Amino acid sequence: MTAPAIELKGISKAFGPVQANKDISIRVMPGTIHGIIGENGAGKSTLMSILYGFYKADAGEVFIAGQKTEIPDSQAAIAAGIGMVFQHFKLVENFSVLENVVLGAEDGALLAPSLRKARRELTSLADEYELSIDPDAIIQDIGVGMQQRVEILKALYRRADILILDEPTGVLTPAEADQLFRILERLKEEGKTIILITHKLREIMETTDTVSVMRRGEMTATVKTADTSPEELAELMVGRKVLLRVNKVPAKPGAAILDVQKLNVVDDAGVHRVKDVSLTVRAGEVLGIAGVSGNGQSELLEVLGGYQSATGTVQVNGTEIDLSGKFSDGQSRRARGIAHVPEDRQREGLIMDFHAWENVAFGYHHDGAYQANGFMMNNRAIKEDTDAKMGRFDVRPPNPNLNAKNFSGGNQQKIVLAREIERNPDLLLVGQPTRGVDIGAIEFIHQQIIALRDQGKAILLVSVELDEIMSLSDRIAVMFDGAIMGERLPAETDERELGLLMAGMNGSAA
């Protein structure tokens, strides 16, 4: 019997009082794709960081191809044949593909011989794994899918036999993701071992041979993918039964609440971010905006939220709102009944060093109910309000005096949602409502959004998660390169068609 490519025995790692990994053991056989799935904070990344030499485990042993191996740093990991593709690429933007591949693996003081060797290697790797790429292309000129390919090539150039990919599809279109999985399949056929870290159940089901589930630092199960189901995996991740698809009745759309006509945004750098966008959201419906991140959705939300200037017209409840930025800001938007759950809750939606109660007043700090007199704020009233909101939105722990950064991603998002939804807005802007949120909380957040819709409110949802868009939206608009490529009804479209639109291919115009 062959030795496993990687075997971890009893790995434990604590950060202060937090036990990030508890007695974890896995065996991954060579030539297989092994998935690791778990919620945020379950310890997946810590485990992989130990394997790649970023952290030192408190206890436990690592065996590579049957040999006990110490991995004190990433150089040792590379020497042991481990390659890692990070979620955020580690590439030099203005270097060519070739230079990036060689970077850190130069053979000597002079670059030319290394570059010549790398060029030969790349050609043979491209043949072997069907990873063709132009070695002289500059990183910033090629798409994210290609950039990821460069990361994979970097690992292969360093003779990696084991490839770890951390949330590799986060920034890819569905088509690019499919392409990635074909590459992984091919690498597997060539005998490479692949570890895929993801929170997307669909990817696990489609690509892996075996899957390990992590929950709160522990490995709760390792199963053959063929023997399990998404429902079972979700239950293993969360520890209870989870509804993967939100239950909702058909929408009963009313009058138009938001009407956007020919909206254009040019950012400070002179880049045309939003191009002639026109859309309408009616009362009692969810308009989902699909698209790969960075295609103008963020700017659209910022304009509507009042902190990005634009040209065009936007009407809310039939009256025009100012887009020049002179008479508009977040305050005036809130006064107009627009609530906004921003895409990045840690940078915008919350102040991480503020208490939860301070965050509940955030953006609504002019509200009369929060003032004690003309000068001072009524901190007690804000705390009481926070207590009530935390109860209704099941924020855990329900402690208004905790700093925002001490809550998990899901609970942080619940604080933002509670703050915005409980204002009873006419229009709710929601960006990436479940990014970095655990499955259990996703279910709750989706229910809250649908409940608001059913109260007859208009909701504009921006998400890069196609599943989320499909499950929540009553209509779907797809953005690519700042423009809307088309609008579809969820019942009449599928991921393939949306994926094409997201890639800018309007093939089904007929």
Added chain:
Amino acid sequence: MKPIPGWADVILIPLVSVLLAALCAALLVLAIDEDPVEAMKLMIDGTLFRSAGWGFMLYYTTNFIFTGLAVSIAFHAALFNIGGEGQAMLGGLGVALVCLFIPWPHWTLAILGATAGAMVFGAIWAAIPAYLQAKRGSHIVITTIMFNFIAAALLNYLLVNTLKPVGSMDPATASFPAATHLPTFQDMAGLLGFEGMFRGSPANVSFFLAIIACFVLWILIWRTRLGYQIRALGHSPSAAKYAGISPTKIIIVTMLISGGLAGMMAVNTTQGEAERLILNFTEGAGFLGIAVALMGRSHPFGVFLSALLFGFLFQGGAELGFWTSIPRELILVIQALVILFVGALDNMVRMVVGQAFHLVGYRRA
């Protein structure tokens, strides 16, 4: 990062930092062949075991409270106001104009007028860098430090050419009228029957003004909407933008308050002590405010405590210069060491303290 209890964060870590700074200073004293224990005894004797020593210490403390608060409020908005020195100088000008050209019936009214004058002039001096930062993006550190030089030159010009009484050789204004003179601690002790206490020391009622300022600033930062907006902007400019908090407005308002506080220092020095406007009356207190704010963690109560400590060091340093061959400038070294340990090496101290707590098994989840 290991969690450490709140009191350790606020009290223990600054204390350890100060002890480390003192230790380094002691080594320095050893290096110039003096006895650090003896020096420390001299500092304590000269400051804490004489009422006049207290009088000097609290006089310096008053200055440091004002400049420390000025730096603190700016820190809360993530602004680094190095211009306390210049703003205090302009504050002195404000105090002098108010005291010289308005006939005050009584010091109680004069101190209010002088405070207003000091705040307005200090605030104006901070307003220009604030405007440049908020509207033009010129870095406030650069502009405020340049404004210190402009303030010094301006004061020099005015004192030599305009405000100097005819026939005087001294670059200073005329003495303020007696009705503007503030009661010193010596006067107040006399009233209470403790004749001879605080004899000859400059501490005066503006010490209480400083304490009121601490309290008002605490309310402002932690209890008002303005303070909330200032802290929000300081913690996260992107989130402030999302919430509709105007960075321009907050930057300018914060700097006005900061400049006003720095200017208030002149009530103590110019109206309270010198009773006329002299050159270089700030004696570096504007810069020391940075160390005070860093050590006080930008909290008004912390600023009060660290201002006391620096008041002690300042007065103790004068004693050293008087009785030993240790130069008074040693205090500058200690000040620099404190900034180094509290500001730059904060994490080093924090890590060690955190480890210590971990070792003794502090675990409160």
